[in-house]
Structure formats: C-alpha cells, structure tokens
Amino acid sequence: MTDFTVLCMQHGQDRVVVELNRPQARNAINAVMVSELHEMCAALERTPKILILTGAGTDFAAGADIAELRERGRDEALAGINRAVFDRIAALPMPTIAAVEGNALGGGAELTYACDIRIAGAGARFGNPEAGLGILAAAGASYRLAELIGKSIAKQVILGGRILDADAALRHGLLADVVDTGEALAAACALADRIGRSSPLALRLSKAVIDAAGPHPLLDDLAQAVLFESADKKERMTRFLEKRPS
Template identity: 55%
Template sequence: MTLRIEERADRVIAILDRPEKRNAIDQDMIDALHALCASLEADPRILILTGSGGDFAAGADIAQLRDRTAADAREAINATAFIRIRELPMPVVAAIDGYALGGGAELAYAADIRVATPSLRIGNPETGLGIIAAAGATWRLPEIIGEARASEMLLTGRALDAAEALRWGLISAVHPAEDLLSAAHAIADRISANDPLATRHTKLALRTLRAQHPEIERELQAELFESPEKHRRMTEFLERRGR
C-alpha cells in the first residue's frame, strides 16, 4: 500500500508511504489518490496530505516516468489526479517535510494550504531530466507566488528552502518536524469549527475564474442567506453579546 489513510468524522489524513523511495509518486499511488478523491467527493471532509519517513514526495517515480510515451503524456496521468485533489469540495492541507520535488511539489501546489518543516526543499527540476513540469506547476505556481518567481523556479529548476518558500508565500508557516502534523490538525480544527457549507462555497469562489466574479459570490451567498445554519450561528453570536 503506497497511501495510508486515517479517517475521522470531519477529516481524512492521507500519508504518502513509500519511504524507501522518498515517497516517489508511482501509478499505484495515483490510483490510490483517485480512490481517495472518490470517497471525499461522496463524503466531503477536510483532507490532510503528508508523507512518511521525513519526506513529502521526492517526485514522480523516474523508473516509470522514463518508460512513458507520448500517448501517456496526453493522458495527463499525474495532472488528472492533482486536478481532482484541487477540486475537492472541502479544503486540502499539505503538511510537508523534507523533499517536495517535481510531481511531489505539484501535489503540494494542488493543496489549499501548505505548511512545512525547516528541512523543506521544494521545486521542479524537470527540465534537467528532459521534460517539463506538466502536472500543474506551470499554471498553479504563478497563481501562488507570481509569474516572475514561478518563471525563475521552473526555468532554472532550483529548489527553495523553507525560509525562502515562506518569504515567497509558497507555504504559510514553518513548524518543527515533531509539530508538523499537530499544526496541520490545528488548521483543520479551525476549518471544522466553521459552517461546512460556507467553507465549501468559499473554496468554490476562490477557485472560480476572475471573469465570473462577483456573480458567483452573489449566487453562493444567496444560498447561504437562506441556510438554517447561518441563522443559528448568527443568533448564537448575538446572544453571546447580549443583544
């Protein structure tokens, strides 16, 4: 098993588990990620993604990647799975230790929130291997850190350490390795305390194309304004303040 799953009522923890290969992403892991997405699409919960053995994922499995053909490239094997992760109804938190390179970095880019340890090394060395970062980096990375910085990373292939990744906004916080998963759970706790429907609608609005704003907010907000949960939460807020 290349992906270990721990389930709770409000969240799922998915652990990339090929430590002998630094959790390199192979076809079995991609298949497991699709199965995980199917579960979370049917039963929306927060997802925490992390890796075992002191790394997130050191990239795609080069032994498999070397043998892939043009037909495989056109199937967008990794990209399809990462798009599905990005489009999950509830937020995805990536807790990143050690290496997050190539496909591992692109999996991290698909998360909504990224936290890391001081040992982080994140980047896309694909051009040094004669290919491009084709599983999301060329469009997601500019959205996260800006076009100029994304161009530098992707065209030079250099990896960022934790301090630079934090300064560039690629991650939102750095935690000691022993505290990383607790920090991810703390984020999930804060998300879980909020209204799930409002959270889902916020994520949907965040990933909607600019041309569709502000129309999408109007429709999502209209649904929420009629929600019993909105009325309950606002009533509790006012009662706590004695109004």
C-alpha cells in the same frame, strides 16, 4: 483505516489524513499511488471532508517515480496521468492541507501546489527539476506555481532550477506557516481544527467562488443567497449575538 498499498488513510468526523507511504522510495509517486489517490478523491467527492496530505519518513514526496516516467511515451503524456489526479485534488469540495517535511520535489511539489494550504517543517524544500531530466513540469507547476508565488519566482524554480527552502517558500507566499521539523502534521491538524469549526457549506461555497475563473460577482451573490437561507447560518449568528460559545 483503508487498506491501500501506498496510502495510509485515517478518517475523522470532519477530516481525512492521508499519508504517502513509500518511505523506501522517498514517497516517489508511482502508478499505484496515482490510482489510490483517485480512489481517495472519489470517496471525498461522495462525502466531502477536510483533507490533510503528508508523507511517511523524512520526505513529503521527492518526485514522481523516474523508472516509470522513463518508460512513458507520447500517449501517456497526453493522458496527463499525474496532472489529472492533482487537478482532481485541487477541485475537491472541502479545504485541503499539505503537511510537508523534507523534500517536495517534482511531482511531489506539484501535489502540494494542488492543495489549498501548505504548512512545512523547517527543513522542507520545494523545487521542480524536471527540465534537468528532459521533461516538463506538466502536472500543474506551469499554471499553479505562478499563480501561487508569481511568474518571476516560478520561472526561477522551473527554468532556473531554484530550490525554495522553507523560509523562502514562506516569504514568497507558498506556505501558510513554517514550524519546527517534525511538527508539520500537528500544525496541519490544528489548522483543520480551526477550519472544522466553520460552516461546511460556507467552506464549500467559499472555495468554489475563490477558484472560479475571472470576476464573478453574480456567483458570489448566488452562493451568499444559499448561505443566507441556511439554518446553520442563523444558528451561528444567533450564538454570536447572544455571546454563546461556539
């Protein structure tokens, strides 16, 4: 376990499980947490692994720390304090999974949007009520949410204050699955087990080409060329053709 103040990290051979650990504040994202998330990203950039993000207690994260936000001014806004770390999480080399229980609101919702895949317990709720506090959902919701669920639903959430319960989030494509309350982390770990059986290099390159802007057939071809030359590809295909267990 890494000794952090508001993150708990558990390292596995192919993954890191990170728990937002401010349950007394419903895991509100504060400056210390942002700093520790940057440290986490640095570690995963050096040694790429699957990332699972979850929250301690009953909520994933009920938002950013409002007391801190109230004191921020123009310079802090231009620094993109929360947005920068969420963008860094979105750009991590290996797949990222948010295991969501309870509320994922404001900055907490935006943190889940930055992940590649989201799994939620039945009681999960997603929303961006920032406009009600006189600010913008500026840590990724304005560009990620519309891409994930479409502009119409994104406007209902950001402009209309709509809260998506787990069933609505699943129906609109925000979630990969809804499981019983309390089972989101276990389901995320099972998904990580499945992901972990794939080629790490193939996963990294697949994520890179999916996230590339615009049509990119040449990039796909170049990534495939790298994979075609890998020993891992040859071994995996040989196992398949010889019907050997993976």
